[in-house]
Amino acid sequence: MIDKRCATIAQALHDVHDGATILISGFGEAGNPTELIHALIEQGARDLTVVNNNAGNGEIGLALLLKQRRVRKIVCSFPRGSHGHVFDELYHARQIELELVPQGTLAERIRAAGAGIPAFYTATGAGTEIANGKETRTFGGREYLMETAIHADFALIKAERADRWGNLVYNKAARNFAPVMAMAAATTIVQARHVVEPGELDPEAIVTPSIFVDRIVHVPDPVRESDHLAALDKERAS
Amino acid sequence: MKGWTRDEIAARAALDIPDGAYVNLGIGQPERVADLMPPDREIMLHSENGILGMGKAPAFEDRDMELINAGKKPVTLVPGGAFFHHADSFAMIRGRHIDVCILGAFEVTCAGDIANWSSGGNAPPAVGGAMDLVAGAREVRVIMSHRTAQGRPKLIEQLTLPATGRAVVKRVYTELAVMDPAGDYFKLVELAPGIHLDALEQATGAPVSAG
Numbered sequence: 001m002i003d004k005r006c007a008t009i010a011q012a013l014h015d016v017h018d019g020a021t022i023l024i025s026g027f028g029e030a031g032n033p034t035e036l037i038h039a040l041i042e043q044g045a046r047d048l049t050v051v052n053n054n055a056g057n058g059e060i061g062l063a064l065l066l067k068q069r070r071v072r073k074i075v076c077s078f079p080r081g082s083h084g085h086v087f088d089e090l091y092h093a094r095q096i097e098l099e100l101v102p103q104g105t106l107a108e109r110i111r112a113a114g115a116g117i118p119a120f121y122t123a124t125g126a127g128t129e130i131a132n133g134k135e136t137r138t139f140g141g142r143e144y145l146m147e148t149a150i151h152a153d154f155a156l157i158k159a160e161r162a163d164r165w166g167n168l169v170y171n172k173a174a175r176n177f178a179p180v181m182a183m184a185a186a187t188t189i190v191q192a193r194h195v196v197e198p199g200e201l202d203p204e205a206i207v208t209p210s211i212f213v214d215r216i217v218h219v220p221d222p223v224r225e226s227d228h229l230a231a232l233d234k235e236r237a238s
Numbered sequence: 239m240k241g242w243t244r245d246e247i248a249a250r251a252a253l254d255i256p257d258g259a260y261v262n263l264g265i266g267q268p269e270r271v272a273d274l275m276p277p278d279r280e281i282m283l284h285s286e287n288g289i290l291g292m293g294k295a296p297a298f299e300d301r302d303m304e305l306i307n308a309g310k311k312p313v314t315l316v317p318g319g320a321f322f323h324h325a326d327s328f329a330m331i332r333g334r335h336i337d338v339c340i341l342g343a344f345e346v347t348c349a350g351d352i353a354n355w356s357s358g359g360n361a362p363p364a365v366g367g368a369m370d371l372v373a374g375a376r377e378v379r380v381i382m383s384h385r386t387a388q389g390r391p392k393l394i395e396q397l398t399l400p401a402t403g404r405a406v407v408k409r410v411y412t413e414l415a416v417m418d419p420a421g422d423y424f425k426l427v428e429l430a431p432g433i434h435l436d437a438l439e440q441a442t443g444a445p446v447s448a449g
Contacts, residue, residue: 027287027324028310029303053324055362078366082310091362100363103286104328104370111325122332123373129356129400130369172321173287174304179323207323226303 004166004216005195009039012189012215016045016154019072023110023150023181024052024062025157028081029225031174033158033191034061036217040156046070051110051150053103053177055079055087060228066090075150077103083229102130105147107180113149114183114212121146155185158222159208162192163199166213167206175207182212191219241413241430249274250428251340251381251411255281262286262331262371264341264354265309267381271340272313284336286367288327291319308367331367331374339375341368343382343407344399345392348444350407350419352380353399365402372403384412384441391443393417393424414438423447 006012013036016022022040026032041064048071055076056063063086065071074096079087090096101109102124112120121144125131135146157178160171168190170178182188195218242250248270255261255271257279263271273294275281283292285307292307293314301312315321330336343354352372356363372378385391393410410417410424414433417424423445429438439446 028306030287030306031304078364079362080364088362092360098362100365102365102369103324103367104332104374107324107328108332124332124370126373127404128369128402130365170321172302172305172315173285173289175321175323176287177324180325224303 003164004213005164006215006217009035009217009219010043012036012217013039013043016040016043018045019047020045020153021049021051021151023152023155023185024050025155025176025178025181027053027173027176029057030172031158031170031176031178032061032225033156034223034225035219036156036189036191037061037065041065041068041070047072049073049075051075051106051152053077053106054081055084057081057225058083058229058232059086060223060225063087066096069095071096073097073099075099075101075106077101077106083232100130107177109147109150110177110184111180113151114180117149119146119148150184152185153187155181155188157181157188157190159190159192161194161196161201162190162213162216163196163201163210164216165198166190166210166216167198167201168192168208168213169201169205170207179208182208187214188212189215189217191217191222193220193222241433243413245270245274247381247411247413250416251379252276254379254409255279255338257281259337260284260335262336262339262375263308264339264368264371265366266342268340268342269307269309269311271381272307284327284330285313286327286331288322288324289313289315289319290322291316293319328367328370331370334374334376336371336375338377338379339371340379340381341371343380343392345394345397346380346382346407346410346419347394347397348419348422348424350405351397352378352402352407353397354402356400358399368402372406377408378403378406379409379411380407381411384414391441394443414441417446420447
């Protein structure tokens with residue numbers, strides 16, 4: 001029998017080791033696996049490399065992980081947010097390493113890892129500072145950069161619905177990086193709002209097939225970052 | 239010197255988008271274009287975080303933070319819209335399927351170079367999807383203010399900031415004018431009401447040709 005459900009969120013994250021590379025889904029607030037990140041904070045692993053589109057907002061989820069000084073390096077496209085003070089302070093104090101990657105290149109480097117492709121060529125970034133130190137090649141008279149796959153030890157992602165085999169469906173724009181991240185990690189851990197039995201998800205609508213998923217945690221009522229940010233603003237104003 | 243308001247600039251940029259186009263809007267001023275589309279055209283808005291058929295901003299009480307645009311602001315989905323993951327979204331961009339993208343910028347040159355990802359100072363750089371868009375969209379247009387808060391021209395001959403892309407910008411919309419980068423000068427397309435050519439020339443750090 002295949003049952004990837006974990007009884008507790010702590011159990012789902014028990015083997016995350018110091019120095020691990022972790023893919024974390026989400027774009028802005030949409031698709032952030034905030035409860036998994038909070039469980040990772042509890043779990044204690046440090047010296048992490050985190051791959052996410054952003055660098056956290058407010059003092060919740062990824063921003064809280066950064067604030068706890070558990071992240072050595074962040075790989076992202078847009079380390080700026082409406083409430084991005086935690087990353088800003090670490091960056092200015094040179095207490096975090098930043099690898100800035102154009103967003104499409106970031107998504108494709110993750111997809112490539114999941115698809116068994118070690119590197120690819122893209123015109124994105126050619127002739128800019130992003131090209132520094134990268135191999136270039138010309139195809140059809142245009143210059144392209146070689147970009148390498150991003151493999152990870154773990155992926156933490158958020159889904160709307162999962163079955164116990166690990167088939168996943170997402171909600172609206174909360175899908176973003178999760179399907180490619182699920183492919184690229186040795187161990188993919190999902191927090192899902194609803195967990196159902198195999199056969200209940202429409203096979204034509206499944207976005208992430210179960211082969212890419214290792215562990216599922218049921219989080220029926222995830223925290224909303226926007227509520228946290230509104231509370232933070234209110235606190236500051238008073 | 240006044241010229242167009244921010245909404246008038248966005249509406250002017252929207253006016254140039256042809257019926258049937260697939261369009262990506264960048265963060266900041268370009269986001270406003272979504273709300274000011276001419277009603278007589280069917281234009282499909284792409285948002286890099288996995289939306290085709292992005293609609294207008296919702297009423298406050300209808301906000302859904304799992305339906306946001308590239309600037310992380312709540313949006314809606316038009317009937318017939320679709321969701322997809324990030325690698326597919328950037329395949330649409332990199333694979334030259336996007337007809338027009340409208341970006342914000344720190345600087346644009348008369349050769350069509352654009353800088354919009356690194357202010358060169360202490361602030362952390364933030365590229366987002368800008369480099370993918372300038373490399374992949376079939377046409378790149380820019381909405382920006384004509385000068386910095388200190389009054390320095392942002393439309394210039396040579397970039398002073400790190401480039402996002404070279405010779406890619408085809409049209410620029412500012413509060414003073416619509417202009418096309420034309421090599422060693424900007425070609426004037428339209429002046430904002432009340433703006434005279436000599437004032438535009440003075441505010442621009444590169445030659446302007448009205449001819």
